[in-house]
Amino acid sequence: MAEFLLRYADPRGQMHEQVAEAHSENEARERLAQQGYLVYSVRSKDLTARLGGFQGRTKTVNLEKFLIFNQQFVTLIRAGLPILKSLDLLADRLTDEKLGRYIQAVREEVRTGSVLSEAFANQRVFPPIYVTSVLAGEKSGALVEILERYIAYQRLTLALRKKLLISLLYPSVLIVLVIALIVFLVTYVVPNFAALYNSMEAKLPAATRVLIAVGTTARGYVVTGAAGLLLAGVLIWIWAKRESSQETLDKVKMRVPLLGILWTKYQVAQLSRVLGTLLVGGIPLVQALETAGRSLGSVLLKKALERTATLVREGKSLSASLASTGIAPDLAIDMMEVGESTGALPQMLSSVAEFYEDDVSTRMTALLSLIEPAIMIFMGIFVAFVLIALYLPIFSLADTIR
Numbered sequence: 001m002a003e004f005l006l007r008y009a010d011p012r013g014q015m016h017e018q019v020a021e022a023h024s025e026n027e028a029r030e031r032l033a034q035q036g037y038l039v040y041s042v043r044s045k046d047l048t049a050r051l052g053g054f055q056g057r058t059k060t061v062n063l064e065k066f067l068i069f070n071q072q073f074v075t076l077i078r079a080g081l082p083i084l085k086s087l088d089l090l091a092d093r094l095t096d097e098k099l100g101r102y103i104q105a106v107r108e109e110v111r112t113g114s115v116l117s118e119a120f121a122n123q124r125v126f127p128p129i130y131v132t133s134v135l136a137g138e139k140s141g142a143l144v145e146i147l148e149r150y151i152a153y154q155r156l157t158l159a160l161r162k163k164l165l166i167s168l169l170y171p172s173v174l175i176v177l178v179i180a181l182i183v184f185l186v187t188y189v190v191p192n193f194a195a196l197y198n199s200m201e202a203k204l205p206a207a208t209r210v211l212i213a214v215g216t217t218a219r220g221y222v223v224t225g226a227a228g229l230l231l232a233g234v235l236i237w238i239w240a241k242r243e244s245s246q247e248t249l250d251k252v253k254m255r256v257p258l259l260g261i262l263w264t265k266y267q268v269a270q271l272s273r274v275l276g277t278l279l280v281g282g283i284p285l286v287q288a289l290e291t292a293g294r295s296l297g298s299v300l301l302k303k304a305l306e307r308t309a310t311l312v313r314e315g316k317s318l319s320a321s322l323a324s325t326g327i328a329p330d331l332a333i334d335m336m337e338v339g340e341s342t343g344a345l346p347q348m349l350s351s352v353a354e355f356y357e358d359d360v361s362t363r364m365t366a367l368l369s370l371i372e373p374a375i376m377i378f379m380g381i382f383v384a385f386v387l388i389a390l391y392l393p394i395f396s397l398a399d400t401i402r
Contacts, residue, residue: 004028008037029113039113061125065096067154069103074147084110102126116143128294129153129274136281146281153277157270160357167364171371178379185386187222190215193390207389243299250300258367262360267301268328269356276349286313301327318345332356 006018006028022028025042032039069090076086087107094100102123109119117135120126133150137143194212197204204212218225239245253263274295278288286309293305304325311321319337322328332352339348
């Protein structure tokens with residue numbers, strides 16, 4: 001049986017709170033109702049423990065459509081509509097059927113007396129930072145303002161993610177085309193030239209013999225090689241689903257030349273953005289660290305934040321605790337230390353996020369501007385080598401005929 005925090009009024013109108021055990025929220029609510037009490041709310045005793053279930057969830061919602069829902073939701077609440085009426089208006093009008101089902105479930109739980117944060121948490125598909133923000137808004141009475149901060153945070157996050165994906169799109173397409181060209185030349189063009197030279201019994205240069213040997217061998221194993229690569233990809237994907245494997249991959253990412261520092265700075269920017277948003281919303285630092293760990297996709301960073309939260313709970317500062325994990329750059333630690341000393345930690349975290357987001361964007365643009373010509377140069381050299389190796393025997397035969 002689970003423990004629930006009950007808030008209710010007796011027949012004389014006096015408010016009471018107590019912790020009771022029950023198999024479900026409905027059972028606890030009905031038990032009080034049968035005793036003649038007016039039930040205001042029934043919630044899990046530890047909402048933070050419930051939020052911990054997010055790290056094992058497999059279902060998610062479309063963040064862009066969820067952002068649109070929140071923009072409409074905030075507009076309706078600001079216009080003076082009650083939360084339940086706002087959910088009624090939006091639940092049946094969402095274009096995303098998947099999101100619509102979850103919002104309908106939230107509406108039904110709110111209708112039966114659950115608080116909004118509890119209803120969102122029970123679905124286990126919404127971002128932990130969102131559920132925690134709603135909880136902070138309920139406690140502070142500033143739900144609209146905190147949701148607007150979440151919307152601003154989500155806009156910045158999605159904009160940065162789209163910018164990075166668009167920057168990577170052209171090099172990715174270029175690499176795929178280069179690989180397809182190499183496979184075509186080696187497995188189709190080269191073997192055809194090999195058959196021609198064999199029929200002519202021509203004496204071939206060393207470069208041509210090497211290229212023909214590689215091409216004829218590759219042609220015989222192209223299907224096997226493709227199947228092997230596909231199988232290896234599936235096995236790696238299965239292996240990467242494990243938490244220990246994800247931590248290993250995160251460590252590898254940090255050590256990759258050039259890209260490792262970009263990955264680290266991007267994660268620190270995301271951490272600073274999430275943490276600053278939660279602190280501005282009134283969430284305590286320890287709970288904000290725990291929520292930030294569940295919100296980010298890096299297992300290595302999540303464990304580092306767990307250690308940081310433990311040290312902060314013991315009385316250490318955020319900057320000193322985070323520095324002991326070795327996950328954040330020194331500049332970020334120094335900026336957080338200044339924010340703590342001046343009492344402006346949330347604002348300083350926003351500055352850290354903006355600084356590293358701009359740095360990642362600039363470095364990524366510079367790196368991609370070098371990758372594209374490098375790919376073109378490699379492709380030009382390879383094609384030139386293939387053409388020279390294949391046509392050298394033809395030139396030799398022409399000289400012999402003359």
